[in-house]
Amino acid sequence: MSDGNAVLPWLVIRQDTNGNRYRVGRYATRTEAQEVADRLEGEGQEQLYVVERTAASRQSG
Numbered sequence: 001m002s003d004g005n006a007v008l009p010w011l012v013i014r015q016d017t018n019g020n021r022y023r024v025g026r027y028a029t030r031t032e033a034q035e036v037a038d039r040l041e042g043e044g045q046e047q048l049y050v051v052e053r054t055a056a057s058r059q060s061g
Contacts, residue, residue, distance in 0.1 A: 009056075012037045015048045024049070 008026035010033035015021045024040070027033040030051060037049035 009054050011052045011054060012040070013050050013052055014040070015050065017046055026054075 006028070008028055010027040010030050012024040012027070012033050013021050014024050025033075025036060027036065030053075033051045037051050040047075040049045
């Protein structure tokens with residue numbers, strides 16, 4: 001089952017040691033996104049994971 005109208009304003013972004021950034025996932029809440037970022041950082045890799053709110057969701061609310 002898929003809800004095509006789901007609002008997922010929180011992004012988890014992976015930044016590697018060269019400064020390249022990649023979207024890892026989108027989440028409904030900041031807490032959910034932060035839990036994913038924390039879990040990924042705990043895996044011991046050298047990438048940085050950050051949580052950001054999408055620009056479109058900032059403008060609308």
